[in-house]
Amino acid sequence: MPTLEKISDHYFTSREEASMAASQHIVAALVGHLGEQDRASLVVTGGSSPADCYSALAKVELPWNRVDVLMSDDRWVPATHDDSNEKLIRETLLTGAAAEAVLHPYYDGNVGIADRCAGFEKELLELPRPFACSLLGMGEDGHIASLFADAENFAQGIDVDGKDLCIPVSTAASPHARISLTLAALLQSAVIVLLFFGESKREVFEQAKALPTAYPVSRLLHQDRVRVYAFWAP
Secondary structure (H helix, E strand, O other), rough: OOOOOOOEEEEEEOHHHHHHHHHHHHHHHHHHHHOOOOOEOOOOOOOOOOOHHHHHHHHHOHHHHHEEEEEOEOOOOOOOOOOHHHHHHHHHHHOOHHHHEEEOOOOOOOOOOOHHHHHHHHHHOOOOOOOEEEEEEEOOOOOOOOOOOOOOOOOHOOOOOOOEEEEEOOOOOOOEEEEEEEEHHHOOEEEEEEEEOOOHHHHHHHHHHOOOOOOHHHHHOOOOOOEEEEEEOO
């Protein structure tokens, strides 16, 4: 039976404190994996919440050339587009000391999104797993990655036992098609860090802990495979 025993809540008074704590947790995960194997994988998220976390990570002296970075999801737009998570990651995380990390992008203008999903799944199988850490955010509607409840293939994306690792997503919340790791893929992580801010998201988080299927994030919190470290500030 899924339980909430694998959730560790960490609440802070400032976003800077929460971001620093999350970054330190990610660094510890990377250091642990790099100490035991040649390479480590890090899953990162888009949005505005992780900006301070990425700034802190980018300053840490690690053998970043041995770190593979992939995104939990992205919009199906070129990396030059302002809505691109790839653009965000390149400009905020892959700078300074972290510039040598190897990013594995989604968007490829030469293929369709469905074919890219199939191709990216093959790339995933070549990356170090379990991922050392997956950093996720959460929307006010409780979505994680691009796993939106209104997507036609939501059940496929949220299935913890699903065989698919990467899926295309269409949602009314976005004018762009999206590509996303599934929950089954995200659970191939040693640890998951959930970083989110604001009272409304805190309320959703608390409801998700009480209601196993109310929100997409509920499925993450009620699985029993990977510990989730939640970092929150107002």
